[in-house]
Amino acid sequence: MSKFGYLPHTDEDRQHMLRTLGMTHIDELFSDIPDSLQLGRALDLPAGLSEWSLMQHLKELAGRNRHVEDAISFLGAGAYHHHIPSVVDAIIGRSEFYTAYTPYQPEISQGILQAIFEYQTLVCELMGLDVSNASLYDGPTALGEAAMMACSHTRRNRVLVTRTVHPEYRSVLGTYARGQHADVVEVPMRDGLTDMTALASQLSNEVAAVIVSYPNFFGGIEEVARMATMAHEHGALLIVNTYPIALGLLESPGVLGADIAVAEGQSLGNTLSFGGPYLGMMAVRTELVRKLPGRIAGQTKDRDGRRGFVLTLQAREQHIRREKASSNICSNQALNALAASVYLADLGPQGLAEVGTQCMAKARYAESRFAQVGFGRVHDGPYFHEFVLNLGPHAEAIYERLADEGIYLGYPLGGAYPELAGHVLVAVTEVVTKDQIDETARRLEALR
Amino acid sequence: MSRQTADFPLIFERSKQGRIAYSLPPLDVPEVDPRTLLPDGYARRKPPALPEVSEVDLIRHYTGLSQRNHGVDSGFYPLGSCTMKYNPKRHEQAARLPGFALIHPYQPEKTVQGALALMYELQGHLAEITGMDAVSLEPAAGAAGEWTGLMMIRAYHEHRGERRTKVLVPDSAHGTNPASAAVAGLTTITVASDASGSVDLAALRAAVGSDTAALMLTNPSTLGLFEEQIAEIAKIVHDAGGLLYYDGANANAILGYTRPGDMGFDVVHLNLHKTFTTPHGGGGPGAGPVGVKASLVPYLPVPLVSRDASGTYHLEYDRPHSIGKVKGFYGNFGILVRAYAYVRTMGPDGLKAVAQDAVLGANYLRKRLSGPYVVAYDRLCKHEFVLSGKRLKETGVRTLDVAKRILDFGYHPPTIYFPLNVEEALMIEPTETESLETLDAFADVLLQIAEEARTDPQLVVQAPYTTVVNRLDETLAARSPVLRHQFQK
Numbered sequence: 001m002s003k004f005g006y007l008p009h010t011d012e013d014r015q016h017m018l019r020t021l022g023m024t025h026i027d028e029l030f031s032d033i034p035d036s037l038q039l040g041r042a043l044d045l046p047a048g049l050s051e052w053s054l055m056q057h058l059k060e061l062a063g064r065n066r067h068v069e070d071a072i073s074f075l076g077a078g079a080y081h082h083h084i085p086s087v088v089d090a091i092i093g094r095s096e097f098y099t100a101y102t103p104y105q106p107e108i109s110q111g112i113l114q115a116i117f118e119y120q121t122l123v124c125e126l127m128g129l130d131v132s133n134a135s136l137y138d139g140p141t142a143l144g145e146a147a148m149m150a151c152s153h154t155r156r157n158r159v160l161v162t163r164t165v166h167p168e169y170r171s172v173l174g175t176y177a178r179g180q181h182a183d184v185v186e187v188p189m190r191d192g193l194t195d196m197t198a199l200a201s202q203l204s205n206e207v208a209a210v211i212v213s214y215p216n217f218f219g220g221i222e223e224v225a226r227m228a229t230m231a232h233e234h235g236a237l238l239i240v241n242t243y244p245i246a247l248g249l250l251e252s253p254g255v256l257g258a259d260i261a262v263a264e265g266q267s268l269g270n271t272l273s274f275g276g277p278y279l280g281m282m283a284v285r286t287e288l289v290r291k292l293p294g295r296i297a298g299q300t301k302d303r304d305g306r307r308g309f310v311l312t313l314q315a316r317e318q319h320i321r322r323e324k325a326s327s328n329i330c331s332n333q334a335l336n337a338l339a340a341s342v343y344l345a346d347l348g349p350q351g352l353a354e355v356g357t358q359c360m361a362k363a364r365y366a367e368s369r370f371a372q373v374g375f376g377r378v379h380d381g382p383y384f385h386e387f388v389l390n391l392g393p394h395a396e397a398i399y400e401r402l403a404d405e406g407i408y409l410g411y412p413l414g415g416a417y418p419e420l421a422g423h424v425l426v427a428v429t430e431v432v433t434k435d436q437i438d439e440t441a442r443r444l445e446a447l448r
Numbered sequence: 449m450s451r452q453t454a455d456f457p458l459i460f461e462r463s464k465q466g467r468i469a470y471s472l473p474p475l476d477v478p479e480v481d482p483r484t485l486l487p488d489g490y491a492r493r494k495p496p497a498l499p500e501v502s503e504v505d506l507i508r509h510y511t512g513l514s515q516r517n518h519g520v521d522s523g524f525y526p527l528g529s530c531t532m533k534y535n536p537k538r539h540e541q542a543a544r545l546p547g548f549a550l551i552h553p554y555q556p557e558k559t560v561q562g563a564l565a566l567m568y569e570l571q572g573h574l575a576e577i578t579g580m581d582a583v584s585l586e587p588a589a590g591a592a593g594e595w596t597g598l599m600m601i602r603a604y605h606e607h608r609g610e611r612r613t614k615v616l617v618p619d620s621a622h623g624t625n626p627a628s629a630a631v632a633g634l635t636t637i638t639v640a641s642d643a644s645g646s647v648d649l650a651a652l653r654a655a656v657g658s659d660t661a662a663l664m665l666t667n668p669s670t671l672g673l674f675e676e677q678i679a680e681i682a683k684i685v686h687d688a689g690g691l692l693y694y695d696g697a698n699a700n701a702i703l704g705y706t707r708p709g710d711m712g713f714d715v716v717h718l719n720l721h722k723t724f725t726t727p728h729g730g731g732g733p734g735a736g737p738v739g740v741k742a743s744l745v746p747y748l749p750v751p752l753v754s755r756d757a758s759g760t761y762h763l764e765y766d767r768p769h770s771i772g773k774v775k776g777f778y779g780n781f782g783i784l785v786r787a788y789a790y791v792r793t794m795g796p797d798g799l800k801a802v803a804q805d806a807v808l809g810a811n812y813l814r815k816r817l818s819g820p821y822v823v824a825y826d827r828l829c830k831h832e833f834v835l836s837g838k839r840l841k842e843t844g845v846r847t848l849d850v851a852k853r854i855l856d857f858g859y860h861p862p863t864i865y866f867p868l869n870v871e872e873a874l875m876i877e878p879t880e881t882e883s884l885e886t887l888d889a890f891a892d893v894l895l896q897i898a899e900e901a902r903t904d905p906q907l908v909v910q911a912p913y914t915t916v917v918n919r920l921d922e923t924l925a926a927r928s929p930v931l932r933h934q935f936q937k
Contacts, residue, residue: 004798006534006725007805008883014805017812017884029807030705032674032828037706044576048795051538058789062547064562066555075552078776085470087503089544091510099519099535101527101728104863107855107915110456111517112730115510118459121932125496131931134731137588140776148631171773175749178772179599179632221487249482251492264776273543274563275553275777276588277733289929295731300925307455308917312925318591318627319866323636328627331589331721335729345459345506349495351470357482358475364485365477382487403556411554434476 004048066406068272072436074366076386076427077217077411078139078166079275080267082245082355083431085346088269092339102295102331106310112334113309116297119341126244126344127261128252129283134295135337136329139264140169142280143211143241144176145327146260149284149291150209150237151182152326159209160202162187162194164216165241167416173211182208192218192379192388200230207236209260214242214253218425219363219386220379221250228257244268244281244340245359246384248352260284269343270336279336290316293327358430359385366428366437373445378423386427388413388420395422398447407440456516456916459509460933463499469506497935516916517730518860524886528832528863528875529622529670531700531722536793539726539786548785553777557762563781564761567753570788571737577791577799578696578716579709580739584748585779590697592774593717593736594628594664599771600740600747601662601691601715602632607747607769612661612690618647620670620867622697634661641869645671645825652684660690667711668698668830670867670875672810682712691715691744699723700879701807701830704800714741724787735783749774805880806831809887813878816891820898824870832877834870835862845901845908847872852919853900853911857893 009017018024030038049057068081075081092098096111103109103116116134123132136142147159159177161170163186170184177184187202187210188195194212203210210231214224228238239260240253245267253261266278284292290313298312318325347355363385367377370389377387391398395412402409414421428437483491501509518525525532543549551560571583587593598615605612615629616637626636637655642648647665656663663685667675675681682692694708694716700723708716720726721734728734740748746769754764763778794802807830814823814833824834837847851861851874863875878887900907912918 004794004801006536006881007798007801008881009805009808013884014808017808020815021811026804026808029804029811029828032676032830033702033706034676034679037679037711039704039706039710043704043796043799045573045791045796045799048798049792051793054789054793055538055542057792058542058785059545059547061562061566062545064565065547065551066559067546067550068552068555069546069550071559073552075554077554079553081550081552083472087469087506090507091514093540094511094514095521095535096514096517096519097730098540098727099521099525099532100517100730101525101530101532102731104527105518105851105855105861106920107852107912107917108518108860109516109730110916111513111515114456114458114516115513115730117931118933121458121460122496122498124932125498137592137733138776140773141588141592168773168776172775175599175772175774176631179595179602181633221490223487225489247492247496249492250486251490252496255493256490271544271549271782272552273549274551274560274781275779276775277735277780277782278776279733289931296931298925299930300921302917302920304918306453306917308920310920310922310925312922312929312931314926317623319623321627322623323626323630325623325627325630328591328595328624328631329589330591330622330624331719331728331732331734333588333729333733334731335727336733338730341459342506342510345499345501345509346469346503347498348468348470348500349498350468350500351472352498353495354470354472357480358472360482360485361475361477361480364480382485382490400556403559408552408555408559430473433473437477 071406071408072440073408074410074426074428075408077425078264079272080427080429081272081431082267082429084269087346088339088342091342092335097338098335103311106308110308113297115338115341117299117309119337120297122341122344123281123283126247127283128254129261130286131289131292132283133292134297135333136280136282136294137333138276138278138280140172142262142282143169144173145293146239146262146282147173147209147211148176148180150239153288153291154208154235154237156206156208157181158183158185158207159211160185160187160207161211163189164194164218165211165213166217169241192220193381194222196223203230203234205234207234209237209239211239214240215246215384218379218388219383221382224256246356249356265340268340270339277333277336279333279340291326292316294329294332355430359428362432363387363428369437369441370444373441374448375444386425388423388425390423392422401447402443405443407443456512458933459499462501462505462509465500467500467502469501469503523858524882524890525860526862526876526878527860528877529697531877531879533725533879534881535725535727539789542789543782543785561761564753566788567784568755568761570784571753573791574718574737575739578739579707580716581742582745582748583737583739584752585737585784586749586775587736587738588775588780589732589734590717590719590736591624591628593738594624595631596738596749596774597693597715597717598628598632598634600744603747603771604744605661612659614659615661616655616663618665619869621664621666622670622695625664625695645673646675646677647681649677649680652681656684656688656690658689660688662691662693664693664695666695666698668701671825671834672829672832673825674830678711697722698831701803703803704796705803714744720783720787724790726783726786733780733783735780747771751778802880809878809880809882813876813887813891817894820895832875835874836870837872837874840898840901841872843901843905845905847874849908849911850897853897853908854893855912856914859890
């Protein structure tokens with residue numbers, strides 16, 4: 001009998017197959033591995049577990065994590081806790097989707113191909129741009145790909161990135177840039193926004209792209225349209241890294257002049273999952289389509305004229321172009337993109353605007369309550385749903401104490417921004433309640 | 449799947465103004481008017497044209513789409529080089545436990561000790577399985593792992609004051625290998641295979657030199673053949689000062705029998721969505737952890753998960769020689785949970801049995817199909833093998849036609865036209881999770897198609913007949929790209 005539920009062969013099956021091959025022992029199948037390279041011992045791993053024992057073990061590990069719904073959480077900084085409609089998991093849990101791979105055989109993959117085509121349409125609509133791909137790994141890698149695309153398109157190798165872009169995004173961008181011998185130059189910030197005077201002086205005809213976040217890392221709304229004009233005057237592209245939830249209310253990057261828009265798509269129906277899997281969204285103007293990295297689904301017809309979908313423009317991709325490909329990406333985040341599509345279809349235009357409005361309303365309520373107890377927002381300008389608080393000289397103690405009490409006040413900024421030591425980035429979404437904000441204000445007041 | 453005459457509607461074509469599916473919590477704080485809070489010109493003028501559908505419409509739409517898709521759960525999926533094995537349902541449940549699914553990456557470390565423990569253990573298990581000294585779980589997929597590995601190799605050479613820019617890649621390599629080299633700022637040199645499908649040692653000796661950064665090798669190769677000269681290859685590359693990179697796409701074949709670290713490789717990536725059975729998701733997400741030998745540990749991406757003397761886990765960022773970050777946060781954690789669950793379920797005996805049954809099934813199918821099809825290299829293979837359809841060509845039937853005809857029998861076809869060095873290639877990887885009955889039935893179908901090619905080639909050339917659409921015009925799609933739905937004005 002078989003010892004493992006995933007391995008169907010019985011001893012008799014194995015013997016039959018070995019006999020067919022003229023073999024008597026299973027190890028003969030590995031006779032092409034030289035003796036000196038044979039492991040010759042069992043792997044040093046724990047013994048296998050039954051389903052019950054495995055799940056008990058995993059529940060124990062999971063139980064050692066205090067998750068955001070068992071706490072009061074103001075954590076954002078690139079990953080956001082929003083309500084995920086039950087329909088999302090109902091659909092991404094359908095195994096015809098999640099146990100398939102890249103749709104190399106379109107006739108039996110119309111489901112995922114059409115879903116990708118619809119996803120691309122949704123991304124273009126949100127971003128206000130012409131063409132989207134089928135997804136990249138996540139927001140930071142999408143930004144890295146966008147920068148490299150801009151260098152390739154403009155044949156320049158310097159990108160300007162403002163200090164108000166997420167520090168992890170800048171870090172990943174730096175890794176991409178080192179790979180391709182591109183220079184990344186930081187544009188300083190002032191009062192939580194890009195220093196426009198500095199940007200003007202840093203721009204030149206050697207700059208491939210200006211990179212800005214919208215809303216930026218501190219929640220602020222940058223002068224994106226002005227940056228687009230400035231970049232274009234120097235023949236540079238504008239790359240906008242955005243937050244899709246906000247785009248129900250905020251003017252689209254495309255309308256503001258972006259050439260490439262990228263985003264972390266996690267907030268659209270994907271669980272936090274300790275940082276992944278998420279999805280990188282990317283949309284571009286039509287003239288950049290041949291430089292677009294990754295899979296793209298396109299509409300076509302079958303022999304009888306039926307509408308159908310295929311992977312297309314594959315001459316950009318690694319399996320065709322090899323070292324000349326626009327990117328090395330192969331696997332992407334298709335199932336996460338499906339979750340994003342289902343989320344957007346569930347919300348519709350009204351729902352997306354309402355989520356955004358609730359985020360803005362609750363953030364302002366939190367801002368005012370925290371200010372009442374002595375912790376005011378440190379910046380003045382317009383913002384979406386994230387803002388910076390100064391916790392003062394005892395910041396770390398306050399932060400730790402709150403965490404012990406099950407309140408995650410936000411992302412401590414001192415590590416990435418030494419000038420903001422003792423400051424914390426607070427995010428407020430529609431799932432944070434008034435009671436939770438009031439409770440947090442009370443605790444803050446007591447710890448002041 | 450059955451064929452209908454009407455097009456399956458797009459979600460946008462189901463939209464009707466005024467319908468909703470969403471349900472949001474009531475606003476329990478004072479209302480705001482976003483327009484007054486945003487700068488002039490930054491409030492959206494035209495809302496995005498998202499569909500307006502009821503929940504029922506939504507579910508029927510995507511359920512309908514799912515029924516137009518073939519997954520491993522729908523039927524046999526012998527897509528070579530992709531290791532389309534069964535995806536255990538317990539893994540799906542595990543990844544959805546609130547303690548895993550609802551933790552934020554920036555929570556204080558003390559509130560995520562369980563997640564860090566899982567990652568720490570998985571780092572160790574993958575290091576043991578590959579024979580490496582340390583593992584980073586950060587890369588999001590195989591190609592991301594390749595890029596990460598090559599960036600580390602570059603950093604290693606640069607740190608030693610050597611300028612080495614060439615990456616050697618066999619002609620049978622995955623396209624991601626040369627593409628990843630390019631993204632890492634390195635240049636590719638292709639090395640030919642010899643008549644037996646192995647790396648041509650003379651060609652390799654001629655290609656290595658003081659500019660060699662690394663050799664990238666898949667072992668077993670994309671031909672499904674174990675590279676028996678690997679020790680000699682490693683010596684040639686190492687003697688020239690280069691490093692060896694192991695593309696782990698085919699690691700399923702060797703679990704518990706041999707390890708890249710013991711073969712002489714310095715860097716390895718694994719595709720958790722292949723060998724460690726995390727679902728492929730219709731194209732992703734995957735995960736591409738990277739393991740390295742001690743000499744490359746300083747260059748691993750940040751953060752690594754460490755454990756201190758008190759048994760507390762930490763995210764370790766203080767690594768001055770690190771290549772930096774290759775992805776946001778710490779990797780595709782939800783995928784790591786599934787892979788960890790798999791390693792813990794199978795244990796050392798189970799993983800070895802996986803390799804045995806994967807290799808047994810591939811060799812059995814190879815034996816059954818040899819004859820009507822030409823086996824590209826008809827010798828002991830590992831987890832996969834490559835057929836050439838060139839013998840059918842005289843009937844007018846090409847490999848593409850064979851693949852399309854396979855669809856009519858409810859199977860996913862093998863990988864076709866890869867590797868590039870085999871004419872009319874069909875690359876078959878049955879995996880260990882398929883029964884003898886499934887393997888026999890599939891072999892019978894392939895033999896029947898070979899017979900059809902001789903007796904009624906048009907039957908094969910016109911296939912498929914049973915799918916929701918028949919052959920799609922890929923030229924039209926590329927020449928006149930329609931890449932998004934156009935709304936009627």
